[in-house]
Amino acid sequence: MQTTVLKIFCDLKADDETLLLLKRGVAQHEIVSAAKPAPSVLSKSEPDPALADADIAFGQPEAGAVLQAPRLRWLQISSAGYTRYDNAEFRKAALERQLLVTSSSTVYAEPCAEHVLASMLAQSRGLLEALRAGPGADSTTWLRLRNTSTLLRNQRVVILGFGSIARHLVEMLKPFSMEITALRREPKGDEGVSMVTAEHLPQALARADHVVNLLPATSGSVRFVSTALFAAMRQGSAFYNIGRGATVDQDALLAALRSGRPAAAWLDVTEPEPLPPGHPLLDAPQCFITPHIAGGHQNESQNLVRHFVENLRRFLGGAPLRDRVI
Amino acid sequence: MQTTVLKIFCDLKADDETLLLLKRGVAQHEIVSAAKPAPSVLSKSEPDPALADADIAFGQPEAGAVLQAPRLRWLQISSAGYTRYDNAEFRKAALERQLLVTSSSTVYAEPCAEHVLASMLAQSRGLLEALRAGPGADSTTWLRLRNTSTLLRNQRVVILGFGSIARHLVEMLKPFSMEITALRREPKGDEGVSMVTAEHLPQALARADHVVNLLPATSGSVRFVSTALFAAMRQGSAFYNIGRGATVDQDALLAALRSGRPAAAWLDVTEPEPLPPGHPLLDAPQCFITPHIAGGHQNESQNLVRHFVENLRRFLGGAPLRDRVI
Numbered sequence: 001m002q003t004t005v006l007k008i009f010c011d012l013k014a015d016d017e018t019l020l021l022l023k024r025g026v027a028q029h030e031i032v033s034a035a036k037p038a039p040s041v042l043s044k045s046e047p048d049p050a051l052a053d054a055d056i057a058f059g060q061p062e063a064g065a066v067l068q069a070p071r072l073r074w075l076q077i078s079s080a081g082y083t084r085y086d087n088a089e090f091r092k093a094a095l096e097r098q099l100l101v102t103s104s105s106t107v108y109a110e111p112c113a114e115h116v117l118a119s120m121l122a123q124s125r126g127l128l129e130a131l132r133a134g135p136g137a138d139s140t141t142w143l144r145l146r147n148t149s150t151l152l153r154n155q156r157v158v159i160l161g162f163g164s165i166a167r168h169l170v171e172m173l174k175p176f177s178m179e180i181t182a183l184r185r186e187p188k189g190d191e192g193v194s195m196v197t198a199e200h201l202p203q204a205l206a207r208a209d210h211v212v213n214l215l216p217a218t219s220g221s222v223r224f225v226s227t228a229l230f231a232a233m234r235q236g237s238a239f240y241n242i243g244r245g246a247t248v249d250q251d252a253l254l255a256a257l258r259s260g261r262p263a264a265a266w267l268d269v270t271e272p273e274p275l276p277p278g279h280p281l282l283d284a285p286q287c288f289i290t291p292h293i294a295g296g297h298q299n300e301s302q303n304l305v306r307h308f309v310e311n312l313r314r315f316l317g318g319a320p321l322r323d324r325v326i
Numbered sequence: 327m328q329t330t331v332l333k334i335f336c337d338l339k340a341d342d343e344t345l346l347l348l349k350r351g352v353a354q355h356e357i358v359s360a361a362k363p364a365p366s367v368l369s370k371s372e373p374d375p376a377l378a379d380a381d382i383a384f385g386q387p388e389a390g391a392v393l394q395a396p397r398l399r400w401l402q403i404s405s406a407g408y409t410r411y412d413n414a415e416f417r418k419a420a421l422e423r424q425l426l427v428t429s430s431s432t433v434y435a436e437p438c439a440e441h442v443l444a445s446m447l448a449q450s451r452g453l454l455e456a457l458r459a460g461p462g463a464d465s466t467t468w469l470r471l472r473n474t475s476t477l478l479r480n481q482r483v484v485i486l487g488f489g490s491i492a493r494h495l496v497e498m499l500k501p502f503s504m505e506i507t508a509l510r511r512e513p514k515g516d517e518g519v520s521m522v523t524a525e526h527l528p529q530a531l532a533r534a535d536h537v538v539n540l541l542p543a544t545s546g547s548v549r550f551v552s553t554a555l556f557a558a559m560r561q562g563s564a565f566y567n568i569g570r571g572a573t574v575d576q577d578a579l580l581a582a583l584r585s586g587r588p589a590a591a592w593l594d595v596t597e598p599e600p601l602p603p604g605h606p607l608l609d610a611p612q613c614f615i616t617p618h619i620a621g622g623h624q625n626e627s628q629n630l631v632r633h634f635v636e637n638l639r640r641f642l643g644g645a646p647l648r649d650r651v652i
Contacts, residue, residue, distance in 0.1 A: 121444035130616040146622025290456040296472025
């Protein structure tokens with residue numbers, strides 16, 4: 001019996017150990033490495049002629065080249081976001097030619113959720129200020145640090161966007177008995193937390209101690225977090241963005257921070273990235289910016305490969321793929 | 327039927343709202359406020375003649391005055407630690423005259439556990455370095471930040487000391503499926519995690535990603551975390567001290583940090599407090615010091631009062647008191 005050998009185009013920048021893991025994972029199938037791997041999972045690779053022969057692609061291939069690759073049946077993107085492929089033209093073309101598209105969101109969900117919780121705890125414990133004050137804090141500072149830090153326990157959080165990051169986060173927040181409310185385009189009833197519609201979101205924000213934005217960038221989510229939503233947040237609340245920068249009206253955020261509502265913003269994503277020197281958010285009060293690192297973690301490449309290999313197993317067996325986006 | 331009115335001496339520094347809460351909580355019993363309240367829950371109050379008439383004391387009264395107060399039957403200390411009262415002489419005198427002594431450790435357990443988790447997540451996510459790098463991080467720094475951060479999930483933690491902070495912490499770590507090992511003077515079998523004896527502690531430390539010291543300061547725990555224990559920790563691990571500074575050999579810690587094992591220390595307590603200017607730990611590599619704020623939180627005084635009132639209810643009803651230490 002002859003087994004079909006599939007060609008798998010891969011432009012993932014990976015060390016030898018990771019490539020070995022991939023080779024073992026795909027068994028008899030053939031890996032065709034890109035001449036120039038994508039510099040990172042957040043940037044696209046150069047068009048590569050090897051894609052033209054591929055049955056499967058894994059990485060960040062250029063969208064136009066994907067649509068022109070005649071044999072391609074499945075694309076697994078190595079990031080969680082897929083803005084580059086998320087437009088009507090690509091979606092239509094992919095559906096017409098029955099191209100499956102999956103993301104790697106499962107791989108990034110755990111680190112992103114841990115990053116959110118790290119930020120929430122640093123915020124509620126006043127960790128940065130306590131470290132700055134250090135052991136020699138005078139008694140006024142010391143009493144203020146002690147008396148202004150809060151407990152996550154019994155606090156309220158609103159989560160915007162309910163995908164795999166949110167599910168991980170909800171699990172991590174369980175020990176704190178928080179009141180969790182989430183917004184989702186199409187609630188499925190399996191979320192396990194209170195759901196809120198966009199219409200009633202302002203009332204939920206008015207009660208929230210923490211507002212966590214996990215929205216992906218889609219045509220419907222651009223600048224979703226607007227002046228009106230910031231105005232609805234309560235004094236002393238904190239805002240976190242681990243989704244995509246484009247989902248926040250940054251001018252509105254700047255004005256909001258200057259008015260102290262929310263009292264702090266923790267941003268792992270901005271629009272653009274990086275913010276240009278002199279951008280006012282860089283000097284905004286209580287605005288803590290990390291450079292889009294929430295999803296990163298040791299062994300990230302290996303985990304991307306494991307996730308791909310698991311989906312390959314499903315693909316070959318005709319089972320539904322994980323993280324399917326088209 | 328006549329009800330005995332008990333005199334409750336209180337030297338807690340509290341605002342009007344907290345005092346009202348206390349007054350309501352003690353019902354018909356009489357509160358005698360100290361002329362000079364203790365400046366904080368970490369410092370003793372001046373000897374006060376009012377203590378001599380008290381049946382119950384709540385706060386930080388001077389140990390000698392406590393033993394001389396003829397009518398005193400119960401002392402509730404407003405801190406979690408009780409070093410000031412924890413010596414053979416006090417213990418013997420208290421037992422002889424049947425003086426009950428309770429602490430307020432329950433009140434501080436939740437904030438302390440949240441502080442530990444905040445530090446663990448900041449450490450594993452590389453949060454401080456990512457914030458320092460900010461949005462303009464160059465690509466080398468960015469890749470390093472992404473690739474060196476770790477996930478708590480499946481990591482190993484050793485907890486030294488297994489009281490109420492540890493129990494809260496274990497609950498908070500559950501969603502991360504960590505391998506938790508704890509050291510306790512007298513394991514009771516109800517800990518719900520793997521226990522280790524002091525004899526086998528080095529082997530546990532050699533496997534741990536995080537070592538959390540929650541030991542109280544007792545005659546048996548002084549400088550417990552020694553050169554030998556630091557030497558047993560593995561490269562890349564992190565050490566946290568939220569117990570008492572005296573339980574760590576700080577010279578050994580300094581040498582350990584300089585050798586990179588552990589790779590980082592997060593200290594909320596030191597010996598002495600504050601560390602004197604120029605103390606070498608202030609400039610030690612990867613040594614993050616907060617000024618004994620882990621137990622602090624908004625509404626701390628109210629929570630101390632609620633805890634006292636709950637114990638008063640038990641005291642009056644003859645039920646076992648919470649956080650009994652003598």
